[in-house]
Amino acid sequence: MSGTFVGMPAFPEAAHEAVRNETLRGNLRHATHTIRAKRAKAVAEVSDWAALRDAGKRIKDHTLRHLDRYLEQLEASVTAAGGTVHWAADADEANRIVAGLVKETGESEVVKVKSMATQEIGLNEALEAEGIRAYETDLAELIVQLGKDRPSHILVPAIHRNRGEIRDIFEREMSEWGRPAPEGLTDTPAELAEAARLHLREKFLRAKVGISGANFMVAETGTLVVVESEGNGRMCLTLPETLISVVGIEKIVPTWRDLEVFLQTLPRSSTAERMNPYTSMWTGTTDEDGPRDFHLVLLDNGRTDTLADEVGRQALRCIRCSACLNVCPVYERAGGHAYGSVYPGPIGAILSPQLRGTQSEIDASLPYASSLCGACYEVCPVAIDIPEVLVHLRERVVEGGPAVREGNKVVLRPAKGHAAERAAMRAARWAFTHPGALRGGQRLASRTRRIHPRSLPGPGKAWSGTRELPAVPAEPFRDWWQRTQGGKGGAK
Amino acid sequence: MSSRERVLGRVRRALADVPKDDTPYEQAVVREYLREHGERSVAETVDLLAENLADYRAVVHRCPQGELTAVIGRLLAERGARTVVVPPGLDVGWLAATDAEQVPDAGSDTPDGLDRVDSVVTACALAIAETGTIVLDGSPDQGRRRITLVPDHHICVVRVPDQVVSSVPQALERLDPARPLTWISGPSATSDIELDRVEGVHGPRTLEVVLVGE
Amino acid sequence: MRVALFLTCVNDTLYPDTGRAVVKLLTRLGVEVDFPMAQTCCGQAHYNTGYRHEAEPLARHFSDVFGEYEAIVTPSGSCGAMVRELYPRMGERARAEGRGDTLAATLAPVVPKTYELTEFLVDVLGVTDVGAYYPHKVTYHPTCHGLRGLGLGDRPRRLLQAVEGLELVELPGADECCGFGGTFALKNSDVSAAMGADKVRNAESTGAEVLCAADNSCLMHIGGTMARLETDMRPVHIAEILASTDKEPAV
Numbered sequence: 001m002s003g004t005f006v007g008m009p010a011f012p013e014a015a016h017e018a019v020r021n022e023t024l025r026g027n028l029r030h031a032t033h034t035i036r037a038k039r040a041k042a043v044a045e046v047s048d049w050a051a052l053r054d055a056g057k058r059i060k061d062h063t064l065r066h067l068d069r070y071l072e073q074l075e076a077s078v079t080a081a082g083g084t085v086h087w088a089a090d091a092d093e094a095n096r097i098v099a100g101l102v103k104e105t106g107e108s109e110v111v112k113v114k115s116m117a118t119q120e121i122g123l124n125e126a127l128e129a130e131g132i133r134a135y136e137t138d139l140a141e142l143i144v145q146l147g148k149d150r151p152s153h154i155l156v157p158a159i160h161r162n163r164g165e166i167r168d169i170f171e172r173e174m175s176e177w178g179r180p181a182p183e184g185l186t187d188t189p190a191e192l193a194e195a196a197r198l199h200l201r202e203k204f205l206r207a208k209v210g211i212s213g214a215n216f217m218v219a220e221t222g223t224l225v226v227v228e229s230e231g232n233g234r235m236c237l238t239l240p241e242t243l244i245s246v247v248g249i250e251k252i253v254p255t256w257r258d259l260e261v262f263l264q265t266l267p268r269s270s271t272a273e274r275m276n277p278y279t280s281m282w283t284g285t286t287d288e289d290g291p292r293d294f295h296l297v298l299l300d301n302g303r304t305d306t307l308a309d310e311v312g313r314q315a316l317r318c319i320r321c322s323a324c325l326n327v328c329p330v331y332e333r334a335g336g337h338a339y340g341s342v343y344p345g346p347i348g349a350i351l352s353p354q355l356r357g358t359q360s361e362i363d364a365s366l367p368y369a370s371s372l373c374g375a376c377y378e379v380c381p382v383a384i385d386i387p388e389v390l391v392h393l394r395e396r397v398v399e400g401g402p403a404v405r406e407g408n409k410v411v412l413r414p415a416k417g418h419a420a421e422r423a424a425m426r427a428a429r430w431a432f433t434h435p436g437a438l439r440g441g442q443r444l445a446s447r448t449r450r451i452h453p454r455s456l457p458g459p460g461k462a463w464s465g466t467r468e469l470p471a472v473p474a475e476p477f478r479d480w481w482q483r484t485q486g487g488k489g490g491a492k
Numbered sequence: 493m494s495s496r497e498r499v500l501g502r503v504r505r506a507l508a509d510v511p512k513d514d515t516p517y518e519q520a521v522v523r524e525y526l527r528e529h530g531e532r533s534v535a536e537t538v539d540l541l542a543e544n545l546a547d548y549r550a551v552v553h554r555c556p557q558g559e560l561t562a563v564i565g566r567l568l569a570e571r572g573a574r575t576v577v578v579p580p581g582l583d584v585g586w587l588a589a590t591d592a593e594q595v596p597d598a599g600s601d602t603p604d605g606l607d608r609v610d611s612v613v614t615a616c617a618l619a620i621a622e623t624g625t626i627v628l629d630g631s632p633d634q635g636r637r638r639i640t641l642v643p644d645h646h647i648c649v650v651r652v653p654d655q656v657v658s659s660v661p662q663a664l665e666r667l668d669p670a671r672p673l674t675w676i677s678g679p680s681a682t683s684d685i686e687l688d689r690v691e692g693v694h695g696p697r698t699l700e701v702v703l704v705g706e
Numbered sequence: 707m708r709v710a711l712f713l714t715c716v717n718d719t720l721y722p723d724t725g726r727a728v729v730k731l732l733t734r735l736g737v738e739v740d741f742p743m744a745q746t747c748c749g750q751a752h753y754n755t756g757y758r759h760e761a762e763p764l765a766r767h768f769s770d771v772f773g774e775y776e777a778i779v780t781p782s783g784s785c786g787a788m789v790r791e792l793y794p795r796m797g798e799r800a801r802a803e804g805r806g807d808t809l810a811a812t813l814a815p816v817v818p819k820t821y822e823l824t825e826f827l828v829d830v831l832g833v834t835d836v837g838a839y840y841p842h843k844v845t846y847h848p849t850c851h852g853l854r855g856l857g858l859g860d861r862p863r864r865l866l867q868a869v870e871g872l873e874l875v876e877l878p879g880a881d882e883c884c885g886f887g888g889t890f891a892l893k894n895s896d897v898s899a900a901m902g903a904d905k906v907r908n909a910e911s912t913g914a915e916v917l918c919a920a921d922n923s924c925l926m927h928i929g930g931t932m933a934r935l936e937t938d939m940r941p942v943h944i945a946e947i948l949a950s951t952d953k954e955p956a957v
Contacts, residue, residue: 012894019896031687051525062520065510068503075496081670087495089502139693140684156684163685189685193693200694205603205642221669231641231680231695238637238672239603249499254517256669260661261525271683274544275623275660278695279675280637286672289636304502310509310802326687329883333900369894371887371901372754374854388795394756407502425752429760432715432746433767442719462892466899467930470720477713477722481741487729 008340010365015334027162028332035326038272039379045274046264055261057383060317063219063252064307070219070252071298077222081284083294088246090301090406095126097297098211098244102132105242107208113226113236114138115213116320117246117299119151119342120355123211134211135177135203137232139196146173152336152344154322155270160335163187170195178202200232210236210291214247215319216262217296220255223283224296227266229276237280243291248299250307250316262319265381269321302355308404311392315350317382322347324376324386330369339366346376350389357405358397364415367393398422420459442476449474528658529622537621538652542703544624548678549691550699560649560704564613565589567647567700573610577639581632586613586649597635603642611645612696617673619650619701620663624678626650626701627663629671637674646696648676652703710775711739712768712820714785714922715747721922727949727956728781728823731838734949735831739779744771750788755889758796762809765793769816777830778820781945783852783921784888786822791855793817822852823945824920828861834868839952841871844942845914847905847928849921850883862920862944869947875912879904886927902931910937920944 008014018024043049063070075085088094102110110127112118112134124134124145136145143158144151147169151157158166167187174181179199185191212233216225224245226233237243253259267276285294307313325331325345336344340362341352349370353363367390376386396403398421400412414422431437445452449472455464463469481487493501532540542552555563568576568590576592587594595601595609615633616626626648628634640646650656657663667673680695691697709732713725725741732739748768749761768789772778780786794817797810827833846866852858866874885891885901892898905928909917915938919925922943929941942956950956 012896015894016896019900025900027686035683035687046529048525048529051523055521055523055525058521062515062517065507065513067507068500071500071503087499089495089498093495137694138684139682143684156687158684159687166685189682189688189690190692192685193682193690197693201607204694205607218669223669229680230682230684230693232693234637234641234674235694238641249503257661257664258521260664261523263660263664264525271689273548273677273689275548275620275625275675275677277548277677277679277681279673281669281673281675283670283672286630289630289638289672298499300499300502304499304506307503308506311799313506329885329901330894330897333897334894367756368890369897371850371883371885371890371894371898373850373883373887375850375881375883378854391754391756391758394754395758396756398756399759404506407498407505421755422757425755425757425760428747429749429752429757429763432749433763435744435746438715438746445719459892462895463930465895466934467902467927468933469930470926472720473722475722477718477725478741478743480722480726481729482743486739486741487726487733 008362010361011334011338011369012365014338014340018335018338019333023162024160024335025333027160028335031156031159032326032332035272039269039323039326042268042272042274046268052261052265053381053383056265056381057317059253059258059261060382063254064250064313064316067249067252067307070254071249073219074217074222074252077220078284078296081222083222083284083296086295086297088297088299088301091121094121094246094297094299094301095123098123098246099127099130099132101242101244101295102127102209103130105209109133109135110209110211111135111137111203111207111236111240113210113212113228113233114141115246116154116342117213117248118211121246121299121301123246137200137204137236139193139230142196142200143169146170146177150337151342153325154320154343154345160337163189163192166192174199204235204239207236207240209242209244210240212236212243212245214245214251215266216259217247217252218256218259219252221283223256223281225259226280227276228278229271231278234278234280237282238290240291242293244295244297246297246299249303266319266321269323269379269381304407305404306354309354312350312354312389314384315347315354315389317384318347318351319382321381323379323381327375327379329373329375330371334369339369346370346386347384350386350393353393358393358412358415364397367397439478443479445472446475527661532658534653537658538656538703541619541621541624541656544621545678545701548624550624550678550701552701552703554703554705556705560702561585561589563702564647568592568611571611571645573645575609577606577609577612577635577643579614579633579635579639582613582615583633597639603638606638606642609643611647612639612643613647614640615649616655618655618657618663618666620657620660622659626676627667628674628676629667637672640674641695644696645698647700647702649702649704652705707737707776709737709739709777709779710772711741712745712772712778712780712785713741714780714782716923717781720926721943724781724922724943724945727943727945728779731836731945731949732779735833735836737831742771748785748788750785751888753788753792753796758799762796765796766812769812773815776819777826778816779823779826780820781823781920781943782923783822783849783856783858784923786820787851787855789820790817822856822858822920824858824861824865825856827865834864836865836868836948838869838948838950839871839955840869840947840950842916843873843875843914844916844918844947845875845877845909845912846880847877847884847909847917847919847924848880849919849924852920853881858920865948866918866944872947875914877912878908884924884928886924891927899931902927903935906931906935906937909939914939916940916942918942918944918947
């Protein structure tokens with residue numbers, strides 16, 4: 001994924017800072033709680049939500065099961081409609097293809113619709129290295145780009161910023177990139193949106209090349225779909241002469257009709273609306289309307305490795321709605337940056353270690369960035385059992401084992417740093433399969449209880465730093481049970 | 493080996509554990525969800541459309557066919573529109589009562605030129621009551637996608653009840669995927685500041701929908 | 707009905723009062739309770755930390771110990787969910803690893819007859835008024851595995867509402883995780899502690915004396931946080947409230 005995240009510390013260290021940042025905590029609490037309540041209301045409005053969710057899951061599962069066939073069908077229909085299809089096995093290849101296409105147009109700047117896939121491959125940085133400037137046009141992406149910041153949310157990459165901070169960024173940075181912020185800009189959201197409108201207008205009107213992702217690609221018709229709110233998507237998809245869309249191979253649905261499911265579940269899950277303000281659908285090119293040249297870059301970049309994992313592959317059903325981020329208590333407190341990836345939150349914790357592998361420190365720590373509370377699974381509109389995949393990936397981290405990396409079968413070694421834990425788990429397993437040993441331990445704990453310390457040294461500090469330890473009782477339950485014959489006789 | 497072959501080969505190897513499954517798509521995808529939500533009369537469906545359009549800040553007007561020209565003339569005048577873009581196939585009668593200069597949707601104009609136009613008047617392909625959505629499909633009475641995007645004021649005429657469907661599934665059934673489609677639900681908006689919705693970003697900041705009856 | 711109490715290793719070692727309360731409550735309701743002495747641990751901590759293969763012998767042991775009973779009752783939503791939700795999954799994974807159906811077949815008998823305590827009371831015994839007396843102001847925290855895993859729904863609340871003298875007050879943000887999460891509490895202690903502190907602050911805002919839940923591991927975390935933050939509230943397991951009577955009140 002993007003080079004921006006190389007060398008990220010493990011999740012707990014990154015979260016350590018975030019938890020102490022009161023402004024960040026306040027911003028995230030406010031935003032996630034606002035959207036949480038709205039989503040619940042929008043979902044409750046449709047009586048058949050469970051059936052829509054089930055259909056969405058089935059459509060995606062069926063597609064993934066026959067992904068080769070649907071990819072070939074999509075390629076044929078896009079080509080027949082006047083588009084050109086490119087295939088990219090990894091980020092570098094996708095970046096090379098896009099940079100090459102931009103250079104062929106002779107242009108040195110592009111306008112971009114918000115796209116997770118291009119964030120994932122670090123396209124902006126790759127284009128910069130080739131002398132091509134990429135302008136982000138989604139309001140939140142603009143805030144991130146102007147603030148030289150990193151995205152922290154799938155839907156609202158600048159969720160970690162409040163209105164005051166956004167105002168300051170606009171006032172300070174807009175002039176560097178084009179039209180400066182209006183004089184006397186205040187922090188009201190309407191004025192901030194207006195400032196973005198004015199700043200980006202000139203860029204839209206002169207743009208010759210647009211770059212996008214897509215929410216859906218329909219195999220039978222070759223139609224691409226972009227779901228958005230602001231109109232920046234429509235600008236980038238219709239005004240430029242050349243349109244390049246970089247899309248993950250898992251974004252396919254088989255038929256036109258399948259959209260009837262996702263166009264109901266996606267808006268309600270993401271922005272909590274009955275329908276988002278704008279949805280664009282295009283099939284190849286249209287004479288005299290929109291771009292003359294349309295290129296579709298189909299991106300693998302770890303997706304087929306993910307597909308090879310029979311438990312983990314369900315992550316590829318994701319439609320990037322971000323409902324799981326908004327309900328996640330860990331995300332709310334740690335913030336998106338701690339996940340060290342463009343995919344933060346619960347879905348990021350299962351996607352990043354699969355797309356990138358579990359070798360790095362951050363990726364090995366992500367499966368543990370969850371209390372397994374299950375709120376994410378409950379809201380997921382395609383029923384991804386995120387806790388199940390988290391636990392599965394924990395197993396991959398501690399046990400290693402077979403996996404697929406870049407299309408090749410490999411046997412992973414257990415991650416470093418789990419030796420003491422592994423020994424403890426084995427010892428506990430031994431004791432728990434020998435009830436006598438367990439009892440001996442319990443009795444020892446009870447008899448020595450008066451000399452137990454109130455806080456623990458070493459790794460135990462992780463508990464006693466913020467919480468009192470429970471007092472050990474005078475006798476374990478089993479001793480009482482035996483002594484009193486189940487409470488029937490003897491002393492209570 | 494081409495990247496195409498590499499990716500397709502990886503997909504096939506990744507699915508090696510999956511038992512051969514020839515369940516046809518129609519059986520694999522169970523659709524127990526509703527074709528539409530609730531039972532409504534035709535008139536109630538139109539009312540719901542009006543309600544949901546307004547809920548997302550579109551300005552809704554209703555009139556009989558005979559008053560449409562006057563309503564469009566009035567809306568343009570109230571807006572103070574001096575210029576209005578006209579799709580090539582728009583009913584010429586609709587603009588008979590406006591003084592605004594009519595700019596044709598010619599294929600050659602520049603985005604800059606379009607940016608100087610005040611308003612645009614179009615028909616639509618259909619409207620969806622449950623979501624408060626109008627859909628444009630680039631037909632001659634709607635024009636190219638850009639003309640409903642760059643001007644800041646869009647007046648869209650919906651013929652009720654025949655252009656109104658209840659639900660998203662019903663809408664997709666009636667639309668042609670080969671045409672460029674734009675689904676519009678209210679004026680442009682953003683939730684990017686503190687996840688709170690604000691209307692008015694890059695698309696038209698004022699969307700007026702005229703529901704025109706028999 | 708021959709009912710086995712699956713107390714859980716945490717309760718056996720640290721919270722024997724909860725075990726005694728379950729015995730007292732069920733006995734009062736006419737249920738004959740047995741405590742199989744060979745019971746140890748369901749393997750949840752192993753499984754959820756990534757040591758599925760270490761959890762397998764514990765699951766087999768559980769099945770050996772409890773297989774013969776008509777019903778297995780546990781005062782823990784998360785250990786109940788381990789047996790009901792995750793034992794079948796362990797069987798499936800073993801099958802997928804080419805180890806045949808043996809594990810699935812061994813674990814299958816205990817799965818449908820394992821009940822969390824409030825489920826057993828409401829669904830199997832069909833009671834909501836258990837004849838309890840508890841004159842305190844209480845707020846209820848639904849723990850995650852009980853709420854979303856087992857789908858306990860309003861069962862615990864119905865039981866509490868029927869307790870004489872008990873004033874039940876709504877906990878703001880009740881559905882949110884308290885931040886325990888097993889080894890999560892240690893591996894991500896900062897986030898865990900922040901979640902715990904928020905939960906305690908919400909509980910304090912209710913003015914209740916007691917925070918009640920159906921899982922002592924969560925209560926250990928919440929109670930430890932309460933003690934550190936020096937609040938006046940106490941964590942109490944729901945079994946102890948339901949066991950409390952006029953004659954023998956719990957404190």
